[in-house]
Amino acid sequence: xxxxAVGSVIPDGTLAYLDDDNKPQTVSIHSLAAGKxxxxxxxxxxxxxxxxxxxxxxxxxxxxxxxxxGVDEIICISVNDPFVMNSWAKxxxxxxxxxxxxxxxxxxxxxxxxxxxxSDKGLGVRSKRFALLVEDLKVKVANVESAGxxxxxxxxxxxxxx
Amino acid sequence: MGxxxxxxxxxxxxxxxxxxxASATVNGGGCRLRVIRSVSAALGRRFYAKVATGTxxxxxxxxxxxxxxxTWDEGVASKFSTTPLKHIFKDKKVVIFGLPGAYTGVCSNxxxxxxxxxxxxxxxxxxxxxxxxxxxxxxxxNAWAEKLQAKEAIDFYGDFxxxxxxxxxxxxxxxxxxxxTRSERWSAYVVDGKIKALNVEEAPSDVKVSxxxxxxxxx
Numbered sequence: 001x002x003x004x005a006v007g008s009v010i011p012d013g014t015l016a017y018l019d020d021d022n023k024p025q026t027v028s029i030h031s032l033a034a035g036k037x038x039x040x041x042x043x044x045x046x047x048x049x050x051x052x053x054x055x056x057x058x059x060x061x062x063x064x065x066x067x068x069x070g071v072d073e074i075i076c077i078s079v080n081d082p083f084v085m086n087s088w089a090k091x092x093x094x095x096x097x098x099x100x101x102x103x104x105x106x107x108x109x110x111x112x113x114x115x116x117x118x119s120d121k122g123l124g125v126r127s128k129r130f131a132l133l134v135e136d137l138k139v140k141v142a143n144v145e146s147a148g149x150x151x152x153x154x155x156x157x158x159x160x161x162x
Numbered sequence: 163m164g165x166x167x168x169x170x171x172x173x174x175x176x177x178x179x180x181x182x183x184a185s186a187t188v189n190g191g192g193c194r195l196r197v198i199r200s201v202s203a204a205l206g207r208r209f210y211a212k213v214a215t216g217t218x219x220x221x222x223x224x225x226x227x228x229x230x231x232x233t234w235d236e237g238v239a240s241k242f243s244t245t246p247l248k249h250i251f252k253d254k255k256v257v258i259f260g261l262p263g264a265y266t267g268v269c270s271n272x273x274x275x276x277x278x279x280x281x282x283x284x285x286x287x288x289x290x291x292x293x294x295x296x297x298x299x300x301x302x303x304n305a306w307a308e309k310l311q312a313k314e315a316i317d318f319y320g321d322f323x324x325x326x327x328x329x330x331x332x333x334x335x336x337x338x339x340x341x342x343t344r345s346e347r348w349s350a351y352v353v354d355g356k357i358k359a360l361n362v363e364e365a366p367s368d369v370k371v372s373x374x375x376x377x378x379x380x381x
Contacts, residue, residue, distance in 0.1 A: 105342055123299050124322050
């Protein structure tokens with residue numbers, strides 16, 4: 001699949017999470033994003049350093065600022081199962097707004113054309129590092145990082161577009 | 163025929179009742195095989211397993227490696243090296259247990275603690291290493307092992323693409339729990355690569371036969 005581009009409508013897909021009773025649930029991306037301004041950012045892996053120490057904290061720290069600029073949802077997705085995502089999310093107790101959603105079989109990541117094979121690192125097929133600004137399902141900004149980099153996909157960069 | 167089936171499937175009294183009910187519904191030719199299959203289905207037991215007592219675990223999964231639980235930095239430093247099975251099993255007495263998923267309930271609250279709490283008993287019986295393996299990446303396994311404070315007692319390994327468990331036919335579809343293809347819950351006592359004892363749970367949510375107490379009795 002070609003990578004998602006500015007001007008495209010994001011595909012629908014189901015992502016998973018654990019509810020307050022720790023039961024796995026699913027949610028459709030369109031149900032979260034239709035009629036709204038949302039940021040979707042993708043990370044290669046829960047419990048890996050750039051994701052944990054830089055990418056996620058950036059969005060957590062600037063969440064209020066993003067909300068102030070009209071962003072309704074900030075969604076972090078990764079090719080991990082919902083149990084791992086839930087536990088990883090808990091390592092950020094200061095988080096108030098970022099939703100951690102699991103794309104366990106990489107279906108949604110593949111639909112976005114943003115898959116990345118990290119088998120040689122022991123991770124398998126994962127997501128590229130990216131950040132999208134989506135308004136009523138239309139992609140306004142698509143910042144997709146090259147492998148191993150952390151520059152354009154940060155919260156800092158996407159705020160410039162708001 | 164009842165005696166033959168009794169030898170194939172060690173049963174408790176409730177299971178024996180189920181067996182009698184299952185065999186009563188079968189008639190005509192091919193009786194014995196059909197009874198075995200229907201009993202197998204009734205009890206939810208695997209009929210064809212790729213590994214059993216006596217199997218050489220390294221030969222059963224040729225060219226398969228596991229990934230030792232590690233931080234990313236440790237991965238970089240080791241050039242993301244993996245551990246071939248023979249390095250784990252050859253000339254060693256190993257107790258290995260597999261489970262559906264890091265950070266899931268039964269795995270975290272019952273299965274791992276069962277082995278962690280009994281580590282001294284395993285050492286006393288001359289076990290070289292107690293190993294926990296799951297279809298997870300090694301970084302997730304590492305973070306989970308640290309959370310459970312179990313890294314000192316147990317060696318955690320990831321089977322990130324499931325190749326180890328698929329080779330041994332110890333996989334199960336847990337898509338219902340949004341986990342995809344995962345490991346069954348199982349345990350084994352392996353000496354110089356040969357399986358001496360193998361226990362596979364019928365239901366992955368149980369720790370009935372795959373806990374430390376059972377395998378300690380089999381060493």
